Amino acid sequence: MDSLTNQTVLITGASSGIGAVYADRFAKRGYNLVLVARDRTRMEALANRVRQETGVAVDILQADLTEMGELAQVEERLRTDTRISVLINNAGASVASSFVQQSPDEIAKIISLNITALTRLSSAVAPRFVEAGDGAIINISSAVALVPEFGLTIYGATKAFVLFLSQGLHSELGPKGIYVQAVLPASTRTEIWERSGWDLNALPPVMEVDDLVDAALVGFDRRETVTIPSLPDAEQWNTFDAARQVMLPNLNQVHPANRYRLVTSIQE
Ligand SMILES: NC(=O)C1=CN([C@@H]2O[C@H](COP(=O)(O)OP(=O)(O)OC[C@H]3O[C@@H](n4cnc5c(N)ncnc54)[C@H](OP(=O)(O)O)[C@@H]3O)[C@@H](O)[C@H]2O)C=CC1
Numbered sequence: 001m002d003s004l005t006n007q008t009v010l011i012t013g014a015s016s017g018i019g020a021v022y023a024d025r026f027a028k029r030g031y032n033l034v035l036v037a038r039d040r041t042r043m044e045a046l047a048n049r050v051r052q053e054t055g056v057a058v059d060i061l062q063a064d065l066t067e068m069g070e071l072a073q074v075e076e077r078l079r080t081d082t083r084i085s086v087l088i089n090n091a092g093a094s095v096a097s098s099f100v101q102q103s104p105d106e107i108a109k110i111i112s113l114n115i116t117a118l119t120r121l122s123s124a125v126a127p128r129f130v131e132a133g134d135g136a137i138i139n140i141s142s143a144v145a146l147v148p149e150f151g152l153t154i155y156g157a158t159k160a161f162v163l164f165l166s167q168g169l170h171s172e173l174g175p176k177g178i179y180v181q182a183v184l185p186a187s188t189r190t191e192i193w194e195r196s197g198w199d200l201n202a203l204p205p206v207m208e209v210d211d212l213v214d215a216a217l218v219g220f221d222r223r224e225t226v227t228i229p230s231l232p233d234a235e236q237w238n239t240f241d242a243a244r245q246v247m248l249p250n251l252n253q254v255h256p257a258n259r260y261r262l263v264t265s266i267q268e
């Protein structure tokens, strides 16, 4: 089968889990693929299967996105390859330990992958998309972005950054024809759990990765800005976001609010 769209999607973290399923689904939609991750063998296996099943073209870019030189090569591809019309910022990592147990290097590595790489890749592709007046960026955040009480503070903070960045880019780039989606998966069966030191079997049942990606793609096709596949009642998110917007006109004031004024009481 020939490629149906002649468009290409670049997917980071495509060697396993959510990224590998996105690769499968976009190939079935006729997109050519650029797969990015560290594990070339797994990406080659995925590429061979997908080529055979769908006939699309698949390129592999082996890169550790926390290594600036390797990240730069992916940025360059995004800047120059005009066939790439969708970027999926999916590569990410977590760590099961608490804040005080995490070393500064561990923290820096998570920030480097979950925030710096994702932001730089978005920044590399956005000007070209704006020039074309077309393009889409899918950013994989997490439901943990909404749950500071969860105890995964650094991971959750990186995912809150991804949510904010996506909402901000939606506002900035939406009017220029660019679609930006933040996907907030809740717990999903992938290798991230084992990689970050959790025993998935000890947790309550979680969503299967195919279901997660198929649901996220329904949100993509609807052009949702924020997609939370597990949330049964979308109104809850809408109410949450509306509460934020109600507050906005009150944030800028000349004087501090009354409750912060010093009370100088003169008694006599
Ligand atoms: N599974 C879940 O419960 C949830 C996952 N998410 C998010 O989904 C995204 C995908 O994770 P998921 O599929 O679950 O887990 P996986 O561990 O299966 O996938 C992570 C992917 O990121 C790649 N990756 C990891 N580190 C690097 C690196 N330094 N450079 C380049 N690529 C890297 C891995 O490939 P390789 O090792 O070959 O480099 C792999 O392809 C992440 O952003 C995660 O935070 C969000 C909410 C819930």
Ligand SMILES: CC(=O)[C@H](N)C(=O)O
Pocket: 094, 095, 142, 143, 144, 152, 155, 185, 186, 187, 188, 192, 193, 196
């Ligand atoms: C807790 C995790 O590590 C998981 N990836 C999630 O975002 O829920």
